[in-house]
Amino acid sequence: MNAVPGTLKKLVNDPADVAVxxxxxxxxxxxxxxxxxxxxxxxxxxQTFDKVGIVTGGGSGxxxxxxxxxxxxxxxxxxxxxxxxxxxxxxxxxxxxHADRGRGVLLVYGNYSGDVMNCRLAVRRAAAxxxxxxxxxxxxxxxxxxxxxxxxxxxxxxxxxxxxxxGAAAEAGLSLDEVEAAGRAANDRTRTIGIALSSAELPGAAxxxxxxxxxxxxxxxxxxxxxxxxxxxxGTADEVGTLLARRLLADIACPAGSTVALLVNxxxxxxxxxxxxxxxxxxxxxxxxxxxxxxxxxGEFVTSLQMAGLSATITxxxxxxxxxxxxxxxxxAMCR
Amino acid sequence: xxxxxxxxxxxxxxxxxxxxxxxxxxxxLDSVAGDGDHGFAMATAAKAIRRRLADDxxxxxxxxxxxxxxxFGAVGGSxxxxxxxxxxxxxxxxxxSDTPLSASQIAAYLETVRAALTDFGGAKVGDKTIVDAVASxxxxxxxxxxxxxxxxxxxxxxxxxxxAGAESTADMVARxxxxxxxxxxxxxxxxxxxxxxxxxxxxxxxxxxTGDRA
Numbered sequence: 336m337n338a339v340p341g342t343l344k345k346l347v348n349d350p351a352d353v354a355v356x357x358x359x360x361x362x363x364x365x366x367x368x369x370x371x372x373x374x375x376x377x378x379x380x381x382q383t384f385d386k387v388g389i390v391t392g393g394g395s396g397x398x399x400x401x402x403x404x405x406x407x408x409x410x411x412x413x414x415x416x417x418x419x420x421x422x423x424x425x426x427x428x429x430x431x432x433h434a435d436r437g438r439g440v441l442l443v444y445g446n447y448s449g450d451v452m453n454c455r456l457a458v459r460r461a462a463a464x465x466x467x468x469x470x471x472x473x474x475x476x477x478x479x480x481x482x483x484x485x486x487x488x489x490x491x492x493x494x495x496x497x498x499x500x501x502g503a504a505a506e507a508g509l510s511l512d513e514v515e516a517a518g519r520a521a522n523d524r525t526r527t528i529g530i531a532l533s534s535a536e537l538p539g540a541a542x543x544x545x546x547x548x549x550x551x552x553x554x555x556x557x558x559x560x561x562x563x564x565x566x567x568x569x570g571t572a573d574e575v576g577t578l579l580a581r582r583l584l585a586d587i588a589c590p591a592g593s594t595v596a597l598l599v600n601x602x603x604x605x606x607x608x609x610x611x612x613x614x615x616x617x618x619x620x621x622x623x624x625x626x627x628x629x630x631x632x633x634g635e636f637v638t639s640l641q642m643a644g645l646s647a648t649i650t651x652x653x654x655x656x657x658x659x660x661x662x663x664x665x666x667x668a669m670c671r
Numbered sequence: 672x673x674x675x676x677x678x679x680x681x682x683x684x685x686x687x688x689x690x691x692x693x694x695x696x697x698x699x700l701d702s703v704a705g706d707g708d709h710g711f712a713m714a715t716a717a718k719a720i721r722r723r724l725a726d727d728x729x730x731x732x733x734x735x736x737x738x739x740x741x742x743f744g745a746v747g748g749s750x751x752x753x754x755x756x757x758x759x760x761x762x763x764x765x766x767x768s769d770t771p772l773s774a775s776q777i778a779a780y781l782e783t784v785r786a787a788l789t790d791f792g793g794a795k796v797g798d799k800t801i802v803d804a805v806a807s808x809x810x811x812x813x814x815x816x817x818x819x820x821x822x823x824x825x826x827x828x829x830x831x832x833x834x835a836g837a838e839s840t841a842d843m844v845a846r847x848x849x850x851x852x853x854x855x856x857x858x859x860x861x862x863x864x865x866x867x868x869x870x871x872x873x874x875x876x877x878x879x880x881t882g883d884r885a
Contacts, residue, residue, distance in 0.1 A: 350711075351711070351715060394747075394748075416747040416748070417708070417711075417712065417715075417746065417747060417748070418706075418708060419706040419708060420708065420712060420746070420747045420748040420751075421747045421748055421749070421751075421752075422747050423744055423745050423746065423747040423751060424744060424752070424755075425744070425745065426747070447749075448749045448792070448847065448848045449747065449748040449749035449750075449751075449752065452749055452752035452753065452791065452792065453747060453748075453749075453751070453752045455752075456744075456752055456755070456756070487851070535706075537706065537707060537708055537711075539711065540698065540702075540707055540708075544702045544706055544707045545702070564856070
């Protein structure tokens, strides 16, 4: 396929090869950080001690997720699927084998049926090879299912919080049980809600996945360009920030006096300027409710190709989670 | 190569060609409630399957099923995993593929696929997934077998059943998979996975019947 149909100009080669090309290109750009060990698998470039392995992955189209989180204090290996498509069992198994240092492996993936099923097949084969793997499926997207059905909720930008915290716990030399517990605590205490102003468009596709009228926004978007759960009148940055904060606080126990980490995540086409304006409005609403923001992250962490819009994520911290969140990390998408 | 393998190769190739031909339709259906790439994924798998079957034709039906399981698995995604598991199960059952195909055998194969999809993926009839098309095809094939139909008649009945099952998903609300986040907004369009199964089974029925007459 040479011609690329669709309404947007794209810089790709063969649309069918973008994921495999991405893995090679990312390794080409960041040899100090990652090493390519298979067509769709990257591992940490530095030597690691005998720690619990952290593996992540998912579809491509979410850059810098997930390969941008490979590094010290982050993931040990990542498997990369086609655009918005979970990687295959083969790729996931390869990532697990490379991350295994004999102390077990924690798999951190978003809670999507495709990821869950492919991980299950890979873990079955890893277990047969004698590797102990625990699976943690991030489920921060509060719009994806009601609060009483958390097992049906999907993972979006909260992946970053959970991966950071689990990665820090593993880097601290903790056991598989402890690393898993830290990751689960982070997931339980993390929520995300987002809005979309326009859809993503896949390379090679004839049209965008959905269209939104000029004066509307999709609330509760999916991070794969799926339409949101409702459309509402487009608000100002302040109105959107307030709306996002209120939806978050309505869904999670976060009483006055709580401390949170706040992540405002651009989806790909919304400028950082707008992200900062919305971030400030979220902070105002949180502090107005007696909640203090320990750390903010603003920028593109889990994108959806060129979707316009953003999401807000909070993690309600305790001392331990705060310590893991503040710990050093040296990955392409996060360095501190 | 056994006679069973020749039939398996012929109908698989026909199914793969049909799947590639339906790329745009399947992507359009998927974009209603998903990310619009279902057709690309199926075409990628279909292309790889055709290449492997042409380069290195397996000696029996079990070998054909193994190629299908591997190549669907390689594309990733939920459909990749589901179809990989389903063809693995089919391969386990296809050991005696040299016995002539019967209508009841077709119904049994479809039941194996349905059970594998439900066991592994958790979707049941009415959840707006590929299972609706498979279950409807299976019921039609079983009914055809019960009235003494030929294999070709059973396959045609199964294809019609698959189409009816796929169409029935238009009135359903997705309960599993990525589309389920949309709730009521998923109503009104046919599920892309169900549609692809109907496309493939129709092509298989046609190819089998054509070859049967030849």
